Amino acid sequence: MTAETVAFAGVAVVLLGSSLAVVLTPNLFHAVLYLAVALVSTGVVFLLLDAPFLFGVQLLLYAGGVVTIVVFAIMLTERLVGQTIRSASRYLVNGAVISAAVFVGIVGFLVQAPRVGVRPALAGDLTLALGRALVGPFALVLELLGVLLVIALVGALYFTRSEA
């Protein structure tokens, strides 16, 4: 048992537990809080994969941004309707069967795939290389992403503007 194995096992348990809580808890507000836990533990998985920059992005954009927006939306709709939103589930058995089938299908591919056990050594600073790639070969995509974000956020503003 190396330190990495222990860390991976711990993160995996937290991630799977909080993910299950996201889809199973009846209170939608609690589900968002569990989603925050799941997103942060995904960030820790990124750390285990030697991507500390992605960990930071995950915390800032996902755990910070997305969770805040969703909490906002829930509070807003709750206040408008004047009662706590209970999100009862339906088709529990069908959903479980379909998701289990998808999981088995993916693992079927994994079992057949060749084993990759050892990761190659890190070639220099990953964050530095990431920055160089983003302004080098991927610069156009980065610009397009900025345009997409502006369009999406202006669109969201337009949708939710008050009529007055």
Place this chain on the structure above:
Amino acid sequence: MPLSAYLTLAALVFAIGLFGVLTRRNAVGILLGIELMLNAVNINLVAFARFAGDLAGVIFALFTIAITVAEVAVGLAIVIVIFRVRRTVEADHLDLLRG
């Protein structure tokens, strides 16, 4: 840990998210399930990038995260508009386009 451990973890999270999308009645709950599924894909991208020694996977994961933020903003705006118009966010009640 071998690559397959990360991929199995991602597959489990993906399946759980899919379960959420299929079983939630509330539109916001469905969005949360989609978040989980996208997250699992990100784990896959970063794991493949690390084990293949190729930076492109990490960059794709970065783009996926940013696009997801845009998706959530637009999705929740749509949910709020639907709530204003129909006074409900139950996905089953939104069947205007049913033939």
